[in-house]
């Protein structure tokens with residue numbers, strides 16, 4: 001194991017020890033299924049169904065993700081544990097939709113067929129870029145689930161509130177792991193890591209875009225429940241940079257450098273492909289989040 005791999009493995013051990021000790025929850029025992037509110041709004045159900053749909057692409061996330069990092073022990077083992085935790089998210093939300101009477105078995109099986117007719121592909125192709133993508137995606141997902149946790153509470157659905165609470169805790173833990181790996185990578189190669197971060201921010205989209213059935217109309221209906229560009233900057237982008245000890249100017253400089261390198265042509269770096277289409281971080285708001 002190289003020094004870098006050793007450090008990442010240590011981060012995984014810290015993550016896993018904490019997960020085993022503090023964060024395990026049981027779909028069958030820990031959810032107050034009897035406290036589901038069958039009279040909650042259809043909008044609440046539609047949101048749960050949309051999140052469930054995004055979580056259902058798990059086979060693609062796992063297959064693509066784990067193959068990309070299979071030679072890095074800590075990262076590969078993280079993917080395996082991550083997959084177990086994520087598998088509970090879609091399962092629990094599916095159970096919620098059935099037990100609340102909001103959806104029938106037939107409706108869910110229809111939805112599943114539509115979901116599996118499409119495939120999720122890796123949005124980025126290097127382990128470092130995907131690690132940062134994971135970091136942003138998990139943080140954005142966390143923010144969304146926290147928001148919906150409050151919404152479920154407002155609608156008097158203690159069951160769904162509890163589900164979102166457990167899921168949100170998982171998502172922020174996933175984000176923390178990715179952040180800790182990025183910290184190590186920044187120590188190892190700061191300019192290169194910053195360039196990858198700029199690239200990912202500039203091209204970030206939530207995983208459901210273009211594959212979840214009727215994604216755009218779902219997002220429209222979820223308008224007040226989502227995360228708009230401002231919230232993304234305030235609750236995802238800035239906190240991540242702060243946690244990593246990167247200031248916004250440094251980030252913007254990294255993006256400019258990446259663009260210049262690209263314009264220079266000679267030292268064309270595949271990791272910065274796509275930056276030209278989004279030359280300013282102020283244009284990076286993920287469409288998928290502008291709900």
Ligand SMILES: [Fe+2]
Nearest residue numbers: 055086089171
């Ligand atoms: Fe999840």
Ligand SMILES: [Fe+2]
Nearest residue numbers: 138170171174
């Ligand atoms: Fe997650």
